Amino acid sequence: MGRLLASWILVRTYQPYLLLYFVICFSLFVYFCVGIWPESPSFRDNDMGGVPCRWNGVCQEGEEFNISNCNRKIIGARWYFKGYEAEFGKLNTSGRVEFLSPRDVVGHGTHTSSIAAGALIQNASFKGLAQGLARGGAPASRLAMYKVCWSTGGCSSADLLAAFDDAISDGVDVLSISLGSSTPLSSYVEDVLAIGSFHAVANGITVVCSAGNSGPFSQTVSNTAPWIITVAASTIDRAFPTAFTLGNNLTFVGQALYTGNHVEKLYPIVYGEDIASTDSDEDKARSCDVDSLNATLARGKVVLCFQSWLQRSPSVALASIMGAKGVGLIFAQLPTKDVAISSGIPCVQVDITVGTSVLIYMTTTRNPVVRFSLTKTTLGRQISPEVAFFSSQGPSSLSPSVLKPDIAAPGVNILASWSPASSLVPDVGQKQLPSLDFKIDSGTSMSCPHISGIVALIKSIHPDWSPAAIKSALVTTASVKDEYGGQSAVAEGAPHKQADPFDFGGGNVIPNKAADPGLIYDIEILDHTYFLCSMGYNDSAVSLMTRHQTVCDRETSWSQADLNLPSISIPELKKSLTVWRTVTNVGPVMSLYTARVEAPPGVIVVVEPAILSFNSTANKLKFKVTLHSILEVQGTYTFGSLSWEDGVHVVRIPLIVRPVIDDFYAET
Template identity: 40%
Template sequence: MTKPESPFFTLLFTISLLMHAQSSYKQIYIVYMGEKNNNNWDEFSTQSLHHSMLLEVHESIDAAKESLIYSYGRSFNGFAAMLSEEEAAIISDMEEVVSVFPNLGLELQTTRSWDFMEFTDDASKLTPPFDGRNIIIGMFDTGIWPESESFNDEGLGPPPKKWRGKCQTEHNFTCNNKIIGARYYQSFGLEEQFKSARDESGHGSHAASVAAGREVVGANYFGLAKGTAKGGAPNARIAVYKVCWNMACYAADILAAFDDAIADGVDIISASFAGYLQSRFLFNPVAIGSFHAVKNGILTIAAAGNQGPQRGGLANHPPWILTVAASTIYRKFVTPLVLGNGDVITANSINTYNVKNISYPLILGGDATNFSANYIPRESSLCFPGSLNSEKVKGKIVLCENSEGGAGVQMATGAGVIAPNRPQQNYAENYLFQTASISNKEISKVSQYIKSSNKPKANIMFSETMEDKDAPYVASFSSRGPNIFNHDILKPDLCAPGVNILGAWSPIASPSMFIGTEDFRSVEYNIISGTSVSCPHVTGAAAYVKATHPTWSPAAIKSALMTTANPMDPKMHEYEKEFAYGSGHVKPLYAVDPGLVFNATKEDYSDFFCKEGPRNGCKSTKALKPWDLNYPSLSLAVKDGNAIKGNFVRAVTNVGMPKSTYDVIIDVPHILKVKVEPSTLAFSKVGEEKFFFVEVTGPKISQVPIISGSITWVHLNHIVRIPIVVYTILPCMEFRNSSLNQHLN
């Protein structure tokens, strides 16, 4: 989203979690029952089963029916219902129930980006038979604006015959041969929202256009980023599943969308949302839904989350999900801030106002306190809404000590705001009026200028486009690993452009965001940042691989994207390294010809899924460690103070030249000793599988954030690279179940 680290959204989400943790009233719970009973789904019989279960905690069948929100049965078994905590606990003890959890909310988290990945129109046509018309992408988001030029169906024939979905047409929503299906889900009654798949926030339209938007010449945001906008798979079909309302995406709706999308016949699912308190698989709607998707041959691609730069805040951690971090591209937007003394400061913000470059008087927020409303200078220095005296602020630019101060300045009729960046901010944000976002050091510089000048003034100029020669590097907001739920699965999987990306927008949505204010401008394209933007980039790349290799499994597609990713510069991410970017920066053209892939079967994932506890026939059949999953990366978590020791087994399948021999290259720091056997893999045919073993050893380590290197299999132009990560587990990283999960488990 435009403001990926906004404390406002954090507050909203925290309130939501606290509210739904109460046990004194009824709320929506999800009851997960595992696989559906048979292949012939019947809505009436499925609902009857769920009604009978609810009758155990209700006095009448009418009350049971009234409490039911959703019946899941097209692709897996379960339901969502209005229950008290005590009723949920009773149902959780039923033999056929796997897990019960509350309906918590998850938060939503181009022209040049595809060129930056060397995925131009001409380049993508070099690898036939890519066309993408038979690929269906399921977009889980805030809906879509169907009239946008990015979703025109010119030249596209009818939907693929495998499509079994439908188009819900409420509020004049229409589908075409591009948007072939649309559904909406709303377990919470938000009366002010359109009850339709139409996008009111812009987020879903943006994500869909980045993944699969048609070519649109001259797309721009108030003149910025002008060019030809298109998605990674411009001919792919889009199926819309609106599960997010007001930027919140609730568990019951997400599971309903997965249930439908799997049965509808989508090929890939794109989910640009993440939760702050992601939980174990059996209590995680995205983990459950994507698990059933992968068992049906559908890859789910999801956002890593926007909780960076601190470590361990990563979401969407299951190994069957392709988890995407956000990186920069070579273009960035800056706003020159010119002080009255001639000093020029480069601000990290997008300013589309002040086209005439007018200077305004400059004032400190602390010097404009609204004493009549009982505020004090410290509060007005932070520019809280209502804390500023409008008579002193009117027509002036205000220096605030709070990154969210713009709303307070605008409410006091100020002309603009100078505010501090967020921690380590390396992206620009859209604002409602003139804004210069600068470092704390530069804030002090401006403050000194104001205090030393009789008539301080400033000019926040119209934004400019600059080249970022250091790109790509990971955005500061992008969530980092390690994977605190599955220590031996490296996450994120890879990174993709997610900073200042142009995409389609809803014309009724605000193009910017301030707390307590509204932006009534209407735009068709907008520039936003977030892992919710990097996610659809990988979705488009995955669609390209799927179209080229329609029989490849989700694991093979994921492997191809990971092992061909471009290695990132570890010096740019010295503390976190692979925990920031995974296997590296996605390179779609290379992924269609990876040479070797790491495959995994649905049985492998089932075994991994069921290790959390045997319920309703969900049993782990293999006594393997998590690191033995055939994953295209190697992660070794060492308890603090222990020696480094790990043994991995991996299998690779030849998808390149029939007769080929791969030699291994080991690149690790001296502290690690890595042995690979065999050191050569000789293949005689396509589809042949070979195993190799990796031994990683080293001395005792304590409080080591990360040690990393790589193993690379090389044959001619095929380079198959997998990262190796070793780190220590500290006591604070150990996962503990929530009290609610303990009660219901």
């Protein structure tokens, strides 16, 4: 079924968490992934009280994992393989490529777990880079691990559903799931993540999922069910500048994660296209694609490569060069802050302008050479947050009336715990590197647990809030500005652009504001059942999904646009449409809110009533939003917002509208 979303990510001290840190007590976590490394210092249980009596889970033993590996931090662990073996065949654990237990051999599960709930670790670093205090978003939370995916590849649908059932029965509070699948998406009544999460949410469990790493292309977002919190990845202000100097004494700066000994030495530099293994491989060699380089000509040299649309990864180029016995890589690519791990040799990422300057030097010099300097770590010297280049974008290809992703959180160059059993060396026959306890990585796999940690904190403050209420609090208080210049947030792409709701939903998360949102948009599980009916699924499929006998009323008109989400998304606006929303006051009992609209271009928006007055007998009020297109041509998606303001709170939801005309395809 699902596949692991590529993980490239904490734990740096993320300042907005600090206000909430002291109120967290015993929220529980669950991770559907490839296990956990229990000996990691991030999972120490120092100063933690006893396991909550409401916990019903177990610590399941297996290879290199016994009951003693659980503690007051890791309070539960299970592993699932019967579905995998029925679907894919017997698990191959020869050569210790996997453990038949909850133990993590890949690193992904350990990384994401420590991002969400890792304990405080002083002087954590990746080989001296990003050194400082490492901690998870909710460091006092408990962890339970449900290992359903394996390093040999794949996750079984049966195992995933079994894990969902166990997690619900065990009593978890938050499900953090860094899994997903690529387009085309399965229907909600066939997608096991949608099915399992539906039942979790019906039991009051908030489910947080990754948006996917297929950006910067539209309609690539995964995990699009409205009951899930879907998380995009954004950048942080930490950078890893790495200088290199050419033979003409010109110095350029890129980014790298290199701390080896190939520094301050002169090396010959060649262009990938010039050392192609065959004439037919020149295009592939330009980006240093797999097996495209002549090993004789690459040996002992630094190679300059340019990203192509077929080969965008510096990691692939690095593996290719290492396989050809090269000693370094300068990789020219579209601007991005995501930095690849350098395995044994320097891998400096630069933009195409710098790459072109290097190439011009090489073509005008008889014996071009280059010298690398060590990577440094800087903080606060680059604007953030920006939506990551790789982060999957909306609209949802399955239900465009449901805005996805919902929210963005840090997911680029994050330091977090890692499994020492995992190797960083690409599969090119190189010698294994020493094991690592911490690694820097990027991906929506890692932005997901950032939100999971925040959800645990919110849930500890507001234990009676539903999953929909928690999602509403996150979305309506998010920021659409950067942290430094106060300008509109940017999305990395080709080219960079102003970020919109298809990039980051409500915006970049602000944890402290989410704890006090003022108003929330709540949803009952029955509303999600109506949503499934509106998708056109038959009664049998909906009944199987909900585990309740359901007869969809085909005679009654129920619009997906009226699902009480903290957003309004109209994929086809023909002239005018009225939608309804209900808000619940969770702030001061006596509150007065006024509507403020930023209408999408080409659309007139009217909110009625424009003032909401809450008191002791009226804490839940309904309003309608009428949208009218003033365009007489087929339009594209445009964006605006609706905010309710009381002088303290700004409760903002995105407005997404695509005007259309009835006779667009008519003959002229």
